[in-house]
Amino acid sequence: MVDVNENPFDGTDAIFERKQPLKKDTFTPDTIFHRDEEIEFYINALQDVIVGHDPNNVFVYGPTGVGKTAVTKWVRDKLEEKAEAEDIPLTVVGPINCRNYRSAYALVNTLVNEFRDPENQLPESGYSTDSVFEFLYEEIEAVGGNVLIILDEIDNIPADARNDFLYELPRAEANENTPITDAKVGLIGISNDLKFVDVLEPKVKSTLGEREIKFGPYDATELRDILGYYADIAFREGVLGEDVVPLAAAFSAQERGDVRQGLRILEKAGEYARMEGADGVTEAHTRRATDTIETDELLDYFEHDLSSQQALTYLATTLALIEPKHEASTKRIYNLYSSIAESSGRRVKSERKIYEFLDQLSMQGLVRSAERNLGRKGGRKYIYEVTDDPTDIINAALQSSYSDAVPSNVNGILEHYLEDEATEFEAPDTTDDEQQNLWQFT
Ligand SMILES: Nc1ncnc2c1ncn2[C@@H]1O[C@H](COP(=O)(O)OP(=O)(O)OP(=O)(O)O)[C@@H](O)[C@H]1O
Numbered sequence: 001m002v003d004v005n006e007n008p009f010d011g012t013d014a015i016f017e018r019k020q021p022l023k024k025d026t027f028t029p030d031t032i033f034h035r036d037e038e039i040e041f042y043i044n045a046l047q048d049v050i051v052g053h054d055p056n057n058v059f060v061y062g063p064t065g066v067g068k069t070a071v072t073k074w075v076r077d078k079l080e081e082k083a084e085a086e087d088i089p090l091t092v093v094g095p096i097n098c099r100n101y102r103s104a105y106a107l108v109n110t111l112v113n114e115f116r117d118p119e120n121q122l123p124e125s126g127y128s129t130d131s132v133f134e135f136l137y138e139e140i141e142a143v144g145g146n147v148l149i150i151l152d153e154i155d156n157i158p159a160d161a162r163n164d165f166l167y168e169l170p171r172a173e174a175n176e177n178t179p180i181t182d183a184k185v186g187l188i189g190i191s192n193d194l195k196f197v198d199v200l201e202p203k204v205k206s207t208l209g210e211r212e213i214k215f216g217p218y219d220a221t222e223l224r225d226i227l228g229y230y231a232d233i234a235f236r237e238g239v240l241g242e243d244v245v246p247l248a249a250a251f252s253a254q255e256r257g258d259v260r261q262g263l264r265i266l267e268k269a270g271e272y273a274r275m276e277g278a279d280g281v282t283e284a285h286t287r288r289a290t291d292t293i294e295t296d297e298l299l300d301y302f303e304h305d306l307s308s309q310q311a312l313t314y315l316a317t318t319l320a321l322i323e324p325k326h327e328a329s330t331k332r333i334y335n336l337y338s339s340i341a342e343s344s345g346r347r348v349k350s351e352r353k354i355y356e357f358l359d360q361l362s363m364q365g366l367v368r369s370a371e372r373n374l375g376r377k378g379g380r381k382y383i384y385e386v387t388d389d390p391t392d393i394i395n396a397a398l399q400s401s402y403s404d405a406v407p408s409n410v411n412g413i414l415e416h417y418l419e420d421e422a423t424e425f426e427a428p429d430t431t432d433d434e435q436q437n438l439w440q441f442t
Contacts, residue, residue, distance in 0.1 A: 015274045015281060017236045022267040025069065025260075031229065032074050034222040035067055038213055042075045045211040046186075049090060049146045050082055055186025057170050059208050062215030064192050065258030069095060069152055071215075072190060076150065089145025091115075095152040095190065104161035108132045111149065115139035133164060137178045144182045154189040155196035155363065167204045193363060217257020223249035227262045235270060235281070243283040244269060251290045261297070265289045268296070298388060298396035301366065309349055311402050312341050313357035317367055317384050318393045319407065319439070322417040325428070326435055328384040330354060335432060336439075343441035344405035358384065390414065407439040 021027040032039065042058070049055045060068050076092055083090035093114045101107040106124075112135045113121045122135065140147050149169070151157065157165060170187045189208055191197070197205055218226065228245050244266070252262035268289035273281040302311050316337035320328035334354045341348045361367045369382045386393060394414055397406050407413075428434035 013236075013274065014279060015236060015239055015270045016234060018234055019267065019270075021230050022234045022263045022270075028073065029070065029229065032067065032071055033225045033229065034218065035071050035215075038067075038071055038215055039075060041211070041213045042071065043078075045213070046075065046079050046148075049079065049148070049186070050086060050088060052088075054184045055146050055148055057186055057208055057210045058188045058213065059197070059211070060188065060190045060213045060215065061194055061197075062192060063217055063256060063258065065256070065260035066215045066217055067259065068190050068192070068215050072150060072152075072188065076148075079148075083146075089143075090148070091143045091145065092148045092150065094148075094150030094188070096150065097152045097156075098158070099153045099156040101158055101161075103129075103158045104164060105129045105132060107158060107161050107165075108136050112136050112139055115143065129160070134179075137180050140183045140185060141180045146184050146186065148186045148188060150188040150190070152190045153192070155191045155193035162200070163204060166200065166208050170207055193365075195363075218253065218259065219257065220246075220250045220253035223253050223257070223259065223262055226259050227252075227266060230263055231266055234266065239273075239280045241280060241282045241286075244281050244286045247283060247286045247290070251293075261293065264296070265293055268293065294389065294392040295395045295399070298392055299399055301364075302396055302400035302402055305364070306361075308346060308402075309353070310357050310360055311397075311400075312346065312405060313337055313354060314361055314366055314386070314393070315397050315402060315405060316340060317358070317361070318386050318390050318397075319410070320384070321386055322390050322394075322414055323435060323438060324413070324416060329381055330358065330384070331381075332432070332435075333358070333384060335436065339436065339439065339441050340405040340407070344402070346405070358382075390417065404442060406442075408442050409440040413438070 021029075042060075045056045045058045060072060062068055072095060080090060080092060082088075093111060096107075096110060096114075098107065101110065105127075108129070109122050109124065109132055112132060115136075116122070116139065122132065127135075151165070154166070166187070166189065170185055187208065197209070200208070224246055227249050231240055231245050248262045248265040248269070251265060252258055255261060265286065266289075269281050269285040272285040272288055276285075278285070301314075306314060313333065316333050317328055319336050319340075320326065320332045326332060331351075334351045337354060338348050358367060358369070362369060365387060367384050367386050369384050372381050372383050373379075391414060394406065394410055397403065398410075428438050
């Protein structure tokens, strides 16, 4: 029983000294580990700025959480330092995360305001996209010298901004239609989606990819050093068991070689210890953290990254995959999507929209598709898969605000799927009607 006369919050923390470095990318490490080669490529690409040539465009790519942004910021700061010491005119804007902008207008607006004083900011609307671009060019010309623009997650750049940003902007100086004559513009684009480059027009591709720097995943030894550095800052002295960092590093290396995931494991393990009132973080806390980390990450997707329509489509794809004797075709996913959307009182969008949602999920790496030929009938169809463990996805969905959309008998069907159909469970035939009756929608 909670004692109503006592405040349940605890004013002390025996485990964490400073949690922010584990949680937020805004924390800037003062050392970068194990990226010497990448840093060397980077410096090489930007060296031209210091010796008076035009800046190169740089494209940085690699999976999530492998230091692309951290290294970029580190190199940016060093470049600015050197330029100042050598009296070289240089303005750097960014990294600006493209994911936060829905249109070219919004993105350009932000960029213009980065150049402008606080009292002279552009309003959020009121001009045409062409005019805000014009303002941007004017600002660039006004500061003059070298102007580097850093765009993070450029795979999420608004579609209507692609050409203008990735092709026109870097060559603005040469283009007579822009007011830029003196300033030299360089673009640094960061992405974790390589397929993004494939869909660009060849001329855009070659402009952006003047210099490419690839970041690979970290191995367990590298992660041990990086996570050890953060653990020293984040935890109180002497509370970490000696297995904690190596275990978190080994787990993350096996998964994706991603620092962010390792940091989350450390945070979670520390939280388990704190909840128990333990005086240290043990191997058992860490194992518990690794056991739940996948579900936690997926829960984050459901709660923060996906729109409600994308979340329902993701759930429907998972259901289509685990249901017996059925393929996760677009049509089938749509059927299930409509049922769960309807039963949970959410809007049901058209079948055409499902293609869009599946595409977006695929861009985020949550689903993948395979094309299937329809044999003598001719034509093709797409069969979908989820990239994570369906059990983790279902568990995350059940803990999320979409739990009301999950069919009530999901666990039975999941069990049947996991046991490779070796149970007593009589799977229905493959007609949609029967399959539809299989699920108990809430
Ligand atoms: N080599 C490293 N040394 C120190 N800290 C690092 C290193 N690599 C990554 N980090 C830290 O790990 C976290 C994730 O790194 P970062 O944001 O740079 O990854 P990213 O590759 O840009 O990922 P995403 O594509 O998801 O944005 C940050 O807190 C960053 O400071």
